[in-house]
Amino acid sequence: EPEVTQTPSHQVTQMGQEVILRCVPISNHLYFYWYRQILGQKVEFLVSFYNNEISEKSEIFDDQFSVERPDGSNFTLKIRSTKLEDSAMYFCASSWTRDRAPYEQYFGPGTRLTVT
Amino acid sequence: GENVEQHPSTLSVQEGDSAVIKCTYSDSASNYFPWYKQELGKGPQLIIDIRSNVGEKKDQRIAVTLNKTAKHFSLHITETQPEDSAVYFCAASTDRDDKIIFGKGTRLHILP
Numbered sequence: 001e002p003e004v005t006q007t008p009s010h011q012v013t014q015m016g017q018e019v020i021l022r023c024v025p026i027s028n029h030l031y032f033y034w035y036r037q038i039l040g041q042k043v044e045f046l047v048s049f050y051n052n053e054i055s056e057k058s059e060i061f062d063d064q065f066s067v068e069r070p071d072g073s074n075f076t077l078k079i080r081s082t083k084l085e086d087s088a089m090y091f092c093a094s095s096w097t098r099d100r101a102p103y104e105q106y107f108g109p110g111t112r113l114t115v116t
Numbered sequence: 117g118e119n120v121e122q123h124p125s126t127l128s129v130q131e132g133d134s135a136v137i138k139c140t141y142s143d144s145a146s147n148y149f150p151w152y153k154q155e156l157g158k159g160p161q162l163i164i165d166i167r168s169n170v171g172e173k174k175d176q177r178i179a180v181t182l183n184k185t186a187k188h189f190s191l192h193i194t195e196t197q198p199e200d201s202a203v204y205f206c207a208a209s210t211d212r213d214d215k216i217i218f219g220k221g222t223r224l225h226i227l228p
Contacts, residue, residue, distance in 0.1 A: 004159070033214070043160065043205065045215035056214040091159050104150065105216060107159035 002026045004108035006092050012114045013082055021077045021111045023092030031055070032075045033093040033105060034067065043091065049075065082115045089113075118143040120208050122219030130227050135193045137222045139206035142187065146208040149182060149189050150216065154203045164191070193224075201226045 005024045013019050025032050034046040048055040049067050066078045075094075079086055089112050093105040119142040129135045141149075147168035152160035166173045166180045166189065173180050179192045193200055206219040 006159075031214070042220050043218040045217070048214035058215065103148075104162055104165065106162060107152070109157070109159045 004092055004094055004106055006090075006108040006111050008111060009109065010112045010114070012116065015084060015115055016081050019079050019082055019113065021079075021090050021092075021113070023075045023077075023108055024073050025075055025092065025094030026096070026106060027073070029094035029096040029106075031095045031103075031105075032067075032069070033095075034077045035091045035093060035107075036060070036088040037091065037110075038088045046077075079113075082113075084115050087113055087115045118146055118208055118210070118213075118217040120206060120217050120219040122206050122222060124222060125220065126223045126225070128225040128227055129196050131196055131198060133196055135196055135200070135224055137191045137204055137206065137224070139189050139191075139208075139219050140187055141189070141208045141217075143208070143210065144184075144187065145210045145212065146217075147211060148209045149180070150207050150209070151178075151180060151191050152205040152207065152218075154205065154221070156202075160205055196226050198226050198228070200224060 007022045032049045035043050037043045045058050047057040047061045047067055064080045068076050089110045091110045092108045095103045095105045122139045150165035151163050153163045154160045164175050164178050164180050166182050171182055177194045182189045203221045203223050205221045207216045209216045
């Protein structure tokens with residue numbers, strides 16, 4: 001069964017450093033998302049991406065964040081200068097259509113980001 | 117914006133008994149309600165969903181109900197098994213948004 005994959009599974013970085021989290025969405029999907037989950041809190045939407053541009057973003061997704069689809073398979077989230085409060089589990093998700101919106105989103109296993 | 121409340125936060129059920137998790141939502145425009153199961157070290161896995169044009173949906177031991185008037189929806193798991201132990205999230209979404217709004221999750225323990 002096709003699944004969303006994410007690398008690395010755990011990333012430790014120092015405050016102020018740049019990190020790139022990587023995701024490979026399900027191959028025939030067209031819509032891509034990033035969510036995050038701070039320990040003990042809700043899963044929160046960060047950004048959605050379609051047709052090589054941001055479709056929607058939350059107030060969390062400020063200028064420190066960016067997303068990119070550098071090739072036909074990868075989808076990345078970059079945090080330019082990490083802060084302690086960026087420590088969280090980051091989930092990538094994908095869906096294949098909006099023809100029958102809303103639509104099923106399938107999640108990857110997550111990358112645990114620890115900022116020290 | 118949408119707010120999804122979920123309870124209980126923790127639920128312990130004897131193996132073989134039923135488990136019920138309840139959620140409420142605030143935005144009457146919400147029309148899609150997925151449920152996700154998250155096992156330790158894994159991402160949320162979509163297990164069942166319901167759209168606002170139906171009141172109930174069933175898939176083997178799992179069923180979801182939706183009361184649009186009261187803005188309530190629930191997950192029912194019957195004949196619980198050890199592998200049902202996980203964190204369960206309810207969520208809501210609308211036609212106008214890309215995002216899914218999650219509840220805080222329910223940690224379900226199936227007792228032997």
